[in-house]
Amino acid sequence: MSLFGRLTLLARRCVPRDGMQRGSRYASSYADYTGDSGVSSDPSIRKSVFISQSTDVFTNLALEDWLYRNYDFGDRHVLLLWRNDPCVVYGRHQNPWKECNIRAAEKSGIALARRNSGGGTVYHDNGNLNLSFFTPRERCNRKYNLQIITRALFREWRLKSVIDEHDDIVVEGDYKISGTAAKLGRPNAYHHCTLLVGVDKDNLNLALERKEDDIVTNATTSSAHSPIKNLLDVNSNIGIDKLITAIGKEYLRTNALILKDGGQKLLEKQMGFQFINPSEGWFPGLDKLTNDLRSWDWNFGKTPKFTVTRDFEVTTHDGKVHRLNLRLDVQDGIVEEVRMSLPNELASADFDQDASVITNLCGTRYNHEITDNIIAAIGCKVDASNTIQTEDKSNAMITQ
DSSP: OOHHHHHHHHSOOOOOOTTHHHHHTTGGGSOOBOTTTTOOOOTTOEEEEEEEOOOOHHHHHHHHHHHHHHOOOSSEEEEEEEOOSSEEEEOTTOOHHHHSOHHHHHHTTOEEEEOSSOSOOEEEOTTEEEEEEEEEGGGOOHHHHHHHHHHHHHHHHOOOOEEOTTSOEEETTTEEEEOEEEEEOSSEEEEEEEEESSOOHHHHHHHTOOOOTTEEEOOSOOOOEEEBOOHHHHOTTOOHHHHHHHHHHHHHHBOSSSBOBOHHHHHTTSOEEEEEOOOTTTSTTHHHHHHHHHSHHHHTTTOOOEEEEEEEEEEOTTSOEEEEEEEEEEETTEEEEEEEEOOTTTOOSSSOSEEEOOOTTTTSBOOTTHHHHHHHHHTOEEOGGGTOOOOOOTTEEEOO
16 A cells, blocks of 8 residues: 555544634635646645654654655645754755854754755744645745745734745744745655744854854855744744644645635545654655765765865064964865965965965864864964854844
8 A cells, every 4th residue: 555545544634623614704815826827726636734743853854855755746735744853954055164053053952954955044943833845846836835824824813924025924024934945856846934933032043143254155055134033922822733733724725726715625625634753664765864864974064165264363483473364175074175375474485375284184074173273283373353253133034
């Protein structure tokens, strides 16, 4: 029997009926949305809402990737809902040393994870709901998915929200409650987004504070800061469990290809809510995907080539203080070369102005302490003004 069949037979179904009739009164307030393709709804497409029972970021990212690789979404669309213990999740092509405060995150037990999709860096904890919409690539429609969320917020709590030009969801002007990213492949695709419900803002600001501003990177995506707000700050009645029910029902009662409310009748034809335990037994190959996503080679070794520069001071025998520049070239997370730029007055026939530094740190994994160790070994003083810059990011998040 197929995995879908096993889930249908064995998974707990939970389609709450309370409030369904009340919600249907508001359906006429929504404009039908057909998307760019102008396609009509296909009644043969059924929907499922999967709710992951894991809160481990690497397991959930592996489950997302497993579904993307292995499922046939031709006649079954899936919304995966999942939450994580505290973690920082950055885009496939980003530099984690540049995007977040790795030292603070590691000290606080906040996991660091690279995902398969592009986009920017975000902070997750149990006050954040993650949503992954799975379809065939040709049916992937961000606006449709995001309007499922905004419609659910309005239907259940009369909360008005707007989808901006970046496909972020904002409330009360420009306060961001959701960031978005996608992975488009063949034949499948997924669009996923975050939803801030009751995130720990102190941990968010700590983890996303940029410390290494002296990195020049080939990474194609840089994160942008935005003012944020938790949904609980807007309406104290909103909770994760209620939100899962509200969004799940909205997804199931909406036609698969057009944003048109099918009400209770359509909802009852769907495959419903299904609790998922991500495990090797149910998803063969999941353990390998999880281990790969947990590895240093993926989370740091996949970082695009970058250069770190540090200024420091050296005092010569005549008492003069000179400023030198240290440069590290890092490829695949490994220190490839260390070079030092000398001022004109220190360069000579024996020492080029731009000289290689002989150090056993070449060939080692880069981390935030490595430049300090090199400078300390030389016996020089670090120019602190060049190395650390603290930003005030109260109520700020990074765009996914």
